[in-house]
Amino acid sequence: MSEAVDRRYPAGTRARVSTVIPTKNRKEMLRQVLRALQQQTVRSEIICVDDGSTDGTATMLRTEFPQVKMLRHEVSRGPAAARNAGAKASNGEFLLTLDDDCILAIADAVERTLRLFDDPDIAGVTLPFVNVRLDRRIRTAAPDAHGTFVTTDYYAGMVILRRDAFLQAGGYREPFFMHHEEADLAIRLLNKRRFIRNGSQALIEHHESPVRDRLKLWRLGAQNAVLFAIYNVPWPWFPLHLGSTIVKTLVYAWRRGGAIPVLQGFYAAIPIAWRTLSLRTPVTGRAYLAFRTLKNGGVLPLDRLQELLGHHG
Secondary structure (H helix, E strand, C coil): CEEECCCCCCCCCCCCEEEEEEECCCHHHHHHHHHHHHCCCCCEEEEEEEECCCCCHHHHHHHHCCCCEEEEECCCCCHHHHHHHHHHHCCCCEEEEECCCEEECCCCHHHHHHCCCCCCCEEEEECCEEECCCCCCEECECCCCCCCEEECCCCCCEEEEEHHHHHHCCCCCHHHCCCCHHHHHHHHHHHCCCEEECECCCCEEECCCCCCCHHHHHHHHHHHHHHHHHHHCCCCCHHHHHHHHHHHHHHHHHHCCCHHHHHHHHHHHHHHHHHCHHHCCCCCHHHHHHHHHHHHHCEEEHHHHHHHHCCCC
């Protein structure tokens, strides 16, 4: 890994926000992401993690954005590892993790989101987004802008986290590579009574790539659903959760022509789980049941979820 030092922050000082952007072979879109980020009303330390690009991304960053700190993985290690590397290299109180196809739509998007960290138990806040190439529906937004709602349904490329909470939880588990690592972090935070809050209004324009490897996503989704169960689900719910996950995932995929990659994903999970069995740290039964309630409901008021978790301490 190589690194170019960002000299905007003298030794001993701390940025309020550090922005981490994993990127691979999307330099044209990344340029737009960075320009929008630089227009934000809140100053941000910016770290781009070049995850094995071959399109000249590193040269573009050095030439056009010399103020941006760059980390580079010569061989792709996936977005989860890239976000972890960027978080460890950052010094901000808050950690904005952006994907390289996510353009901040308004100049005070970060400022608005930071205001929602009004409770110390809030570990993260979503930046609601619109998939501009698909529709105008706003995703991950609170159902009521005047309430405090929490979720497990967020996207790692569109969220602000308390950096210390993220690192204390261990960051994203890198065996996931990508896909479903968010729920894995959310349940571990929930186990510590820390929550992901829904933001409000559309803050990001998501320019999802039209060239996505759907078969890869099927494989990773199945693999990571198994890993999630192995790492997090306590007894006596573990066998039921794992069995139900396998059956439901396979039936869903079968009806949509994805059965083969899903079976490949299940098979791939076996050696990964064996190698990483030390990562199994089941959450409490109360946290697991609260997570299931939240997962099934999509969002819940913060006080309702705190009630499900029981007395603090």
